[in-house]
Each structure stands twice: as structure tokens, then as C-alpha cells.
Amino acid sequence: MIFRMKLDKRVSRRGALSTAAKVAIGAGVAVAAAGGVAAYFATRPPQVIEKVVTSVVERPVERTVVTTVAGVPTTVLTTVKETETVVLSPTTPTVKKPFEVWWSMPIFDKEKELITKLSDEFAKKHGVEVKLTFFPHHELDVKMLPSLEAGTLPDVIWQVHQNYMTPLFERGALMDVSDIINDLGRDRIVKGVLDVVTMKGITYCIPHYMYAMSYLHYRKDLFAEVGYTKPPETIEEFEDALVKIQKRLPEKTWAFGLSVGEAAQYDAHLAIEQIIWVFGGKAIDENQKVVLNSPETIKAVEWIAKMWKLGTIPPASASWTAWDNNDYYQTEKIATVMNPTGSIMAWCRANKPELYKKSGTMRWPKGPAGKSYLSVGQYGFYINKATRYPDLAKEFVKSFYEKEFYFELAKTTAPYFFPIFSDMLEDPFYKGEEQLWEMASQFLDPTIEKRTTGYAGGYTAAWGETLTMNILPHMILRVVIGDWTAEDAVKEAHSRMDSIYKRYYP
Amino acid sequence: MSKQLLRKEAIIGYIFVAPLVFFILMFVAYPLLTLIYLSFNEKFIGSPEKFIGLDNFYQLFKEPAYIASVRNTIIFIIADVTIKLSIAFGLALILNRNFRGRSVARASLLVPWLTPIVPAVLTWHWILHRDFGILNKILLVAGIINAPIEWLGKDLALTMIIIVHVWKYFPFFTLIFLAGLQAIPTELYEVAEIDGADRLRKFRYITIPYMKNLFKTMYLLSTVWTMAEFVIIWLLTRGGPLYATHVFSTVAYVFGFYFYNLGLAAAVFTTALPVTLFLIFLVTKYMRGS
Numbered sequence: 001m002i003f004r005m006k007l008d009k010r011v012s013r014r015g016a017l018s019t020a021a022k023v024a025i026g027a028g029v030a031v032a033a034a035g036g037v038a039a040y041f042a043t044r045p046p047q048v049i050e051k052v053v054t055s056v057v058e059r060p061v062e063r064t065v066v067t068t069v070a071g072v073p074t075t076v077l078t079t080v081k082e083t084e085t086v087v088l089s090p091t092t093p094t095v096k097k098p099f100e101v102w103w104s105m106p107i108f109d110k111e112k113e114l115i116t117k118l119s120d121e122f123a124k125k126h127g128v129e130v131k132l133t134f135f136p137h138h139e140l141d142v143k144m145l146p147s148l149e150a151g152t153l154p155d156v157i158w159q160v161h162q163n164y165m166t167p168l169f170e171r172g173a174l175m176d177v178s179d180i181i182n183d184l185g186r187d188r189i190v191k192g193v194l195d196v197v198t199m200k201g202i203t204y205c206i207p208h209y210m211y212a213m214s215y216l217h218y219r220k221d222l223f224a225e226v227g228y229t230k231p232p233e234t235i236e237e238f239e240d241a242l243v244k245i246q247k248r249l250p251e252k253t254w255a256f257g258l259s260v261g262e263a264a265q266y267d268a269h270l271a272i273e274q275i276i277w278v279f280g281g282k283a284i285d286e287n288q289k290v291v292l293n294s295p296e297t298i299k300a301v302e303w304i305a306k307m308w309k310l311g312t313i314p315p316a317s318a319s320w321t322a323w324d325n326n327d328y329y330q331t332e333k334i335a336t337v338m339n340p341t342g343s344i345m346a347w348c349r350a351n352k353p354e355l356y357k358k359s360g361t362m363r364w365p366k367g368p369a370g371k372s373y374l375s376v377g378q379y380g381f382y383i384n385k386a387t388r389y390p391d392l393a394k395e396f397v398k399s400f401y402e403k404e405f406y407f408e409l410a411k412t413t414a415p416y417f418f419p420i421f422s423d424m425l426e427d428p429f430y431k432g433e434e435q436l437w438e439m440a441s442q443f444l445d446p447t448i449e450k451r452t453t454g455y456a457g458g459y460t461a462a463w464g465e466t467l468t469m470n471i472l473p474h475m476i477l478r479v480v481i482g483d484w485t486a487e488d489a490v491k492e493a494h495s496r497m498d499s500i501y502k503r504y505y506p
Numbered sequence: 507m508s509k510q511l512l513r514k515e516a517i518i519g520y521i522f523v524a525p526l527v528f529f530i531l532m533f534v535a536y537p538l539l540t541l542i543y544l545s546f547n548e549k550f551i552g553s554p555e556k557f558i559g560l561d562n563f564y565q566l567f568k569e570p571a572y573i574a575s576v577r578n579t580i581i582f583i584i585a586d587v588t589i590k591l592s593i594a595f596g597l598a599l600i601l602n603r604n605f606r607g608r609s610v611a612r613a614s615l616l617v618p619w620l621t622p623i624v625p626a627v628l629t630w631h632w633i634l635h636r637d638f639g640i641l642n643k644i645l646l647v648a649g650i651i652n653a654p655i656e657w658l659g660k661d662l663a664l665t666m667i668i669i670v671h672v673w674k675y676f677p678f679f680t681l682i683f684l685a686g687l688q689a690i691p692t693e694l695y696e697v698a699e700i701d702g703a704d705r706l707r708k709f710r711y712i713t714i715p716y717m718k719n720l721f722k723t724m725y726l727l728s729t730v731w732t733m734a735e736f737v738i739i740w741l742l743t744r745g746g747p748l749y750a751t752h753v754f755s756t757v758a759y760v761f762g763f764y765f766y767n768l769g770l771a772a773a774v775f776t777t778a779l780p781v782t783l784f785l786i787f788l789v790t791k792y793m794r795g796s
Contacts, residue, residue, distance in 0.1 A: 252654070263744045263747070328637070474748065
């Protein structure tokens with residue numbers, strides 16, 4: 001009614017109809033035009049720039065060399081130092097769609113500068129537009145699968161959190177990069193690192209930065225005060241040291257900096273897994289069967305609960321975030337700390353040299369299992385299987401391992417990360433500094449068993465889901481703040497893991 | 507009026523409402539129906555969906571995080587909305603009076619609401635930190651407590667989230683109530699005064715009836731908004747410790763983006779949908795009434 005009254009007063013019906021028709025026609029034309037433009041851009045073939053850039057690169061090549069041993073011709077596979085010339089154009093046409101790289105945000109300014117500079121040089125050298133974008137770690141994490149779904153994955157991804165990449169591998173979205181590993185020198189790579197990124201016999205990632213998933217840093221001065229001038233070698237000695245240190249510490253300081261809460265994300269999960277190994281347990285077997293519920297795991301959980309009750313673990317660790325354990329150690333509120341990556345020592349080295357000097361990194365004490373374990377972790381490159389520029393992607397990745405550049409990057413990030421090559425780890429740069437060598441030498445020590453998180457099933461997508469769902473931290477929280485028994489908590493965690501694994505491996 | 511003319515008018519009407527209908531279909535109905543559809547499917551990001559009937563709901567009711575989130579969401583909404591609106595209404599009554607410094611008080615009231623949410627919540631995180639936080643420090647120094655309190659621990663985390671949420675959003679509701687109070691004709695109060703009504707009676711017989719519908723509408727709107735709260739909880743506790751602060755939105759986020767299980771995440775919202783739709787219906791009803 002209101003509409004009619006207004007219509008009567010202001011415009012004639014004919015006029016209104018005419019205007020409405022004009023508006024409708026105008027809108028239709030606009031929509032058609034926009035649709036046409038969109039359709040043109042959506043369906044046109046990639047535009048090849050007329051200028052053909054011929055780019056020549058030299059790379060080390062693995063060659064099969066026929067040699068003679070004791071007069072018998074023998075085939076020996078070896079990496080020789082000769083180089084091969086690769087012409088990237090015109091077989092890799094320079095197209096308008098940029099070569100796209102997503103990179104987890106570097107920690108250090110200089111690290112970022114080095115990466116950007118190398119990427120720019122690569123772009124110039126090959127006459128391509130390299131679109132390098134840095135993302136905060138978790139922003140990149142949650143982009144992975146949606147990007148796969150949307151078909152917008154970039155050509156190369158440098159990713160921190162591997163658990164967000166394993167589902168991509170399992171969906172067939174990542175390239176087998178074994179040839180790049182061979183080119184880089186498979187034998188030079190620290191034992192155990194490639195196991196982290198190899199599933200079903202396929203290597204889907206080129207590790208770039210190497211670290212331990214659960215370094216155990218400690219205050220040498222405090223351990224020495226209670227009689228441990230050398231780090232404890234067994235879990236009993238470790239417990240003894242922690243209890244003695246706790247007695248001597250002032251209020252609001254603790255002996256054992258163990259993250260147990262879900263807000264700590266991976267720190268807690270990886271630390272708890274390491275302790276389970278020490279006690280001889282594991283979460284998964286080789287056949288992807290959940291084997292968490294075992295007397296060994298229960299003992300490990302009971303041991304953590306005991307350390308909690310003894311007051312050696314900060315009560316706030318139940319709600320620690322990923323950076324809280326760093327804060328506590330760096331502000332000298334805890335005497336030991338478990339942490340993935342060497343971020344704590346890197347911070348101390350740069351900002352608090354007096355604390356750095358008092359700090360060390362011990363091998364994980366041996367438990368009833370009688371062995372010391374090192375959980376090897378890595379940050380690395382992944383290549384999109386659907387990339388339009390496979391050769392370019394491989395060359396781009398390999399350029400980041402060029403000896404001089406890579407070692408400079410490694411030194412810049414030390415001891416946050418270490419290079420993946422054994423020969424580089426033996427460099428005087430690491431050997432010459434006690435704290436660095438304590439960390440680096442663990443990767444080279446054959447007496448330490450190198451494992452992958454998710455042992456013995458491997459870092460599968462199912463394990464990634466277990467990790468992101470914080471199942472192990474929940475198990476510990478059930479006991480330390482939920483008053484459950486270790487048996488019940490382990491049983492529940494086992495059942496939750498089982499439901500995940502059964503989905504992947506029915 | 508001839509039938510032809512009526513039909514022409516109807517056509518014009520349809521043309522004018524068409525963009526709105528299109529907008530609603532595209533941005534409300536389609537996502538909503540997709541959500542419901544997904545909740546009956548096994549859908550992992552990057553994989554095709556598969557119809558599984560009620561399996562997602564069956565799995566949901568076995569999931570401890572979801573069970574905790576139902577309880578937490580109810581407590582969070584009831585406590586948060588009631589406290590927030592009570593404070594907002596009380597402050598609006600005070601700010602509606604004439605006193606020196608009223609403008610400053612009104613302006614400073616807006617600070618929590620205008621502060622960007624991420625730095626605000628991270629500041630709260632620091633304030634409430636057990637060992638580094640200023641709150642425990644003050645309480646310890648003042649001798650009020652003997653040992654630091656775990657503000658973000660299992661027992662207090664939800665309460666702290668309610669406090670931070672109330673702090674962040676009460677200014678908005680204060681402004682709305684203030685606007686409502688100022689819309690009450692002053693003549694009514696003058697007449698009541700002439701008739702000998704005291705302050706309490708004026709409040710009871712003039713203010714409350716005038717504000718009743720606005721209050722109901724705000725209560726329902728705030729309930730709907732609070733139900734969707736995510737940022738404050740995620741930044742303070744990520745739903746922990748031990749599920750103590752998980753609500754529907756955080757649980758759905760975990761299922762969707764950590765678990766990649768969009769079907770299960772959609773099922774969380776589908777279970778909440780009847781309540782949300784009922785609340786929206788009530789909001790619409792009261793808004794019409796007011």
C-alpha cells in the first residue's frame with residue numbers, strides 16, 4: 001500500500017516500469033560483460049612471453065661409473081663432482097603466471113633477507129617472476145588442504161609443520177623428490193632425516209632445516225651443585241637430580257620444564273612421546289596398529305605424574321602455550337626444558353650469553369629400554385605434483401643447498417636449526433662451540449637411536465591427526481589435573497588413536 | 507483496480523525484491539543448506555564427500571571435546587549474557603544522568619570495545635598468567651593470596667573467559683541501552699514527578715516498560731553473538747585445559763581445520779541449529795514488537 005501511494009504521488013506507473021526495465025537491461029548488459037571478461041580470462045591459454053629466455057644452470061650430477069676392481073669390470077654408483085648443464089628454456093617457457101612459492105615465516109631477519117635475495121637472484125637468472133610469500137606458521141598450516149581443495153596450491157611450499165603436509169602426500173598432491181635428494185647427495189644426509197619424509201618408499205619432501213623434536217636443555221651449574229658434573233645417563237639418575245635440584249631451588253622455580261597442556265601444541269606431544277620411548281613404549285607399530293596401551297606407556301605416564309606430584313614440574317605447564325617453556329627457561333624459572341628445535345638455545349646465544357654459558361643439551365637418559373633416543377625433525381621443501389614448472393621448481397629448491405649459501409643460512413639460524421649434511425655438521429663452526437656441538441653431535445652419534453615421531457608407524461597423516469588432536473597431552477592432563485589413573489588415561493588415549501587409525505587403515 | 511494493473515505492480519515488486527532474495531539465497535540459504543548437507547556426509551578436506559547418514563552425530567556424541575563444549579556453551583552463554591547486560595544496563599542508567607565528567611566517562615567506556623581484539627586478549631593472557639602475570643603479582647604483594655592462582659587452569663579458565671568477554675563487549679550494549687533511555691520522553695518523568703512518584707516508581711512504571719522490549723532483543727542478540735564466540739577463547743586457552751573451555755565454535759574449528767573433518771565440524775553446528783533458529787525467531791519477534 002505504501003508503495004502504491006508513493007508511486008501515485010511521485011511517478012507514473014508507466015515511468016516506473018520503464019525505469020525498472022532500463023535498470024534491468026543495464027544490469028543484464030553489465031553482468032554479461034563481466035561474465036564475458038571473466039570467461040575470457042578463465043579459459044584463455046597461458047600466455048607465453050614472446051622473449052624466450054635461455055637459462056643455463058650447472059648442477060652436480062650423480063653418474064653411474066663403470067670401474068675395474070681387481071681386473072673385473074664392476075658397476076659402481078657414485079656421485080662424481082662433474083657438472084651437468086641444464087637448459088631451462090625454452091623447455092620451461094616463461095609464462096605470465098608467476099612461479100609461486102609459499103614459505104613459513106623465517107625466524108631471523110637475516111634469514112629472511114638471505115632467502116629473499118636468493119629467490120630474487122633465481123628469478124633474474126631464469127627470467128621468471130617468482131612470487132615468494134611468507135606466512136605465519138599456523139596461517140600456512142590451515143591453508144594447505146583448503147588450497148588443495150580449491151586447486152590453488154603453489155608450485156613450491158617450504159613448510160614447518162609436517163603434519164599439515166602428510167595429508168597432501170596421501171592425497172597424491174606432492175611430487176616424489178628422490179631425484180633431488182640423489183642430486184644433493186643422499187649419502188651426505190644425516191641418518192634418520194630422510195626417514196621422516198619418506199612414506200611407502202616415496203620421499204615427498206627435501207629436508208632443509210634439521211632439529212631434534214625434543215631437545216633436553218639443562219642448567220649445568222644447577223646439576224653440578226647436586227653432584228652431576230656430567231649429565232645423568234639413566235632415568236633414575238635424572239629423577240634423582242631433578243628432586244635434589246627442586247629442593248634447592250627458590251620458590252616459583254622448578255626443576256623439570258615439561259609441557260603437558262594442549263595449548264603447547266606440539267611441544268607437549270613430542271615431549272611425552274619421547275618419555276614413552278624411554279620407558280620402552282610406543283604409540284604405533286610397523287603395521288599401523290595402535291599399541292599405546294602397554295605396561296611401558298603406563299609406567300611412563302606414572303613417572304610423569306610422580307614428577308608432577310613431587311612438584312618438579314611447574315603447575316602452570318598444564319596451560320602453557322608453545323612459547324611458555326621458552327619463557328620459563330629464558331627467565332631462569334626452570335632448570336631443564338624439553339623443546340622441539342633449538343629455539344631456546346638460539347635465543348640465549350643471541351640475548352643472554354651468561355645463561356647460554358651455563359646451559360647445555362644432554363642426551364636423553366636411558367630408561368628401562370636401555371637406549372637413548374633422538375626424535376629427528378625437519379623443516380623443508382615440498383613440490384606440488386601439479387606444478388606447471390617441474391624443472392624450475394627442482395632448480396629453485398636445489399639453489400637453496402648451494403654450499404656457500406646453505407652454510408651461511410645454517411650459521412645464521414644456529415642453533416635453532418642444523419644443516420642436513422653430516423660433513424657440514426662436522427665443521428669447526430659447530431665443533432668449536434661446546435653448546436653447539438652438544439646439539440649437533442647427537443645427530444652424528446651412532447649410539448643414539450634416531451627415530452621419527454609416530455614411531456614405528458612413521459609420520460603418516462593418521463599420526464599427524466593424532467598430533468593435532470593433542471591426544472598424548474590430554475592423556476597426561478587426565479592424570480595430573482583430572483585425577484584419573486594412568487591405566488584409564490592410557491586406555492582412553494589408545495581408544496581415541498585407534499578410531500583415527502582405523503579410518504586410515506581399516 | 508484492474509487485474510492487469512495489479513499484476514504489473516506485482517512484477518515491479520518482484521523486480522525490487524529480487525536482489526534481496528538473490529542475496530539471501532546465495533549468502534544465507536546456500537551456506538546453511540550446505541552445512542546441513544555436509545553434516546550427513548563423511549567429508550574430509552581434499553576428498554570427495556560420502557553420505558553416511560547419522561554417523562557424524564553418533565561420533566560427535568562420543569567425542570569428549572563435544573560433550574564438554576555443550577556444557578561449556580550453556581554456562582558461557584547464560585553467565586556471560588546476564589552479567590554483560592546487567593552491567594551495561596546499570597552503567598547506561600548512570601550515564602543517562604547529568605554529572606560532571608559524563609562525556610569523559612562515556613568516551614572511556616568505549617575503550618575495551620574499540621581496542622583491537624587480538625592485542626586486547628593477549629594482554630589479558632599476560633595479566634592472567636600464573637607466574638608472569640600482573641594480577642597474581644598484585645595479589646601476592648598485597649598479601650591477599652599466599653600462592654599464585656592458576657587463572658587459566660581447569661577450574662577457573664571458563665570464568666576468566668567470561669570476564670574477558672564481558673569486558674570486551676559490555677560497552678556496545680551500554681551504548682544501545684543509553685540510546686534507549688534517551689528515547690524515553692522526559693515529559694513522562696515530569697508528569698510522574700508532579701503526581702508524586704519517587705525514583706523507584708518512575709523506574710518501575712516508566713523506564714522498565716519502555717526498555718523491556720529493547721532488553722529482550724539485546725538479550726537474544728547477545729545470546730546469538732556469544733554462541734558464535736571464537737577469538738577470545740582460542741587466544742586465551744584454545745579450548746583447554748582438558749576441554750574446560752571448549753565451546754561449539756572452537757570444537758568445530760578443531761574438527762574442521764585440525765582434523766580436516768568438515769562433516770563432523772558441520773554436525774557440531776547442525777546440532778546447535780534448532781536453538782539458534784529459535785533464538786533468531788524470538789529476536790525477530792521482539793524487534794517487531796519494539
